[in-house]
Amino acid sequence: MKSAVETLNPTRVRLTVEVPFEELKDSLDAAYKKINQQVTVKGFRKGKVPARVIDQRFGRGAVLEEAVNEALPKFYTDAVNEAELSPLGQPEVDITELKDGETLNFTAEVDVRPAIEIPDYSGIEVEVDAVEVTDEDVEKSVEQLRERFASTSPVERAAEDGDVVTIDLEAKVDGEVLEDGVAKDVSYTIGSGELLDGIDDAVKGLSADEEATFTSELKGGSAAGKEAEVTVKVTQVAKRELPELDDEFAQLASEFDTLEELKADSRKRLENMKRYDQATQAQERVLDKLLELVEVPVPEKLLEDEINTRKHNLEHHQLGQMGLTLDKYLELQGKTAEEFDEETREAAVKGIKTQFVLDELVKQEKLNVSQEELTEHLMRRAASSGMSPDQFAQAVVQQGQVPLLVGEVARGKALAAVVEKATVKDTNGEIVDLDDEDETEEAAEAATDSTEAEAEEKNEG
Structure with missing residues (x-):
């Protein structure tokens, strides 16, 4: 088999493939066998009709068509691997020549991952909200707890x-x-x-x-x-x-003996939450800066599919559960269909670019995902989906989505590596030290995951 690659644009190629006829032998044998099981010819036992009789009765063309349909996926895959391409989606295949006993020629057009150059990103600087917990924040938190015990x-x-x-x-x-x-x-x-x-x-x-x-x-x-x-x-x-705010309430509502201890714990919890939010904010803003630095062409077909998927999920899953139509939802949000389409397109473009850039970084930095990292990510995804870890893991395996989860973790690690080299300051001008590696990677995974659903999130906001 011989193949050649023609670049049509930065995200699409055409493969031209020539297959010597002898390489169709196994597929021809399989075609005769399959047809044998489907037809009945007087004078021959089921499955024992000779090839020449099948050619006479049903035509050699039917056999060739069956053989070519069976063989094309393998020849296409071999050509893709030989050219070291990363195809996106299904190819458009056109058989240009089929001569019985001589040759099979075909072309296959397919979208591919664009070649991406990652520039030096060590100079990225971003600003995030400062971690500040006021007495009012603590009082509000305690009041919410008090409401639960009303x-x-x-x-x-x-x-x-x-x-x-x-x-x-x-x-x-x-x-x-x-x-x-x-x-x-x-x-x-x-x-x-x-x-x-x-x-x-x-x-x-x-x-x-x-x-x-x-x-x-x-x-x-x-x-x-x-x-x-x-x-x-x-x-x-x-x-x-509402119960009185005193030590007795603290003992009723928590493991603490005094109201002051309960308030101190509430302050600590709020600080931890704000630190996590700060880390997530840093990831998102660093990601935005990184995307500004990289030129990323987006395949139109892939973009169209992504937009349709986002719209379908919003309309038939999220809104369906709320008993809303898309038109009614847009009315409630005060948005036009054109504004919704534009926001969805922007979010889809960002999601695709994010995946391309971070996948390139994973390859460039030779990042691997350990079993422990995958398990931790799976546990977090299970919690957010409302399923038990066992149920979620079983669903992931059955649907063949393990590689998708591995990709999510790897992209989170890639973004965390970029953040590590970035300068992050808070609104007070203080340098933010995101030194908790696990928390940083977890926040990075959250930031990269959010790009996949940003259209829905923006519209819900």
Whole structure:
């Protein structure tokens, strides 16, 4: 077999392949065998029809077509490997010549990873938020903990802001009660905004056994997005009572004996969270600076597929779970379809460029992924997906996604290596020392992973 490569543009090539006919022998034998199992010829046992009879009855062309279809993937792969190409997606194959007993010639056009030159990135400088935890931050954290330990007690009065009411709901659209529009004994905190728009005004001022009717747009269910007439009946009003902020509360809500110890721990936790956020911010800003330094051509077909994938995931998975159409979602976000398309395209371009550049760095720096690093990454991904590590690992193996996870970890290590050489200062002008290697790589993985879903995240924001 002989092959040649023609570069059509920085991200696409055409392979021209010539295959001597003798190299089709195994595929021809397989074609005759396959056809033998599918046909019946009088006078011959099943599977024992001679090749010449098959040629006479069904045509040599049918055999050649079957043989070529079976052989092409192998010849294409051999040509790709010989040319040391990194193809992206499926090739467009065109058989240019097929002479029985002589030769098979074909061309294959395919997108390839572009050649990328990584310049010196040691001079990158970025600014990140300073790690500052105020007394107000600590008080807010403790107050949130206090809210979790609130108790309720029934009261004989009209409902007020902050009360917990037990309610029955009935929703009608066009005068008809919806099958999924009835709910009993729903517990709702007035002012929480967790149910329908307008419900707070409707229930405030109602006592037990009183009801009110209001109109609201349904957020989910069979009539999601439609205006409904909703009747709400209050069956109980309860007052929320917060525990006193004292040492007794600290002992109830934590492992600490005093409120001061609880506050000190809250401050430490907030500082750790802000340090992690700071590290993630550093990764993202260093990544942006790195991408500015590198010229990365993006294959149009790959970009088109990435955009379609992002749109599909948003529309059919995220919005589907929320009971929203894309049009309704854009209306709620105050965006036009053109703005959404542009944001999605920008995020897709960034995601592709990020992968290309960091993969090149992995190769350039000869970075490897250990079993321990892969396991740690798998545990984090499992936690974020809501699955157990065993379930997530099983799904990854079954779907053949282990190489994808290895790539994610390797790219995280590559970005961490760039950050290590960058100058990172906080808003106070202080040098930030990202010296926790595990945390830095974890944050880097988070930063690189985020580029894959940035379109959805930006639109949700």
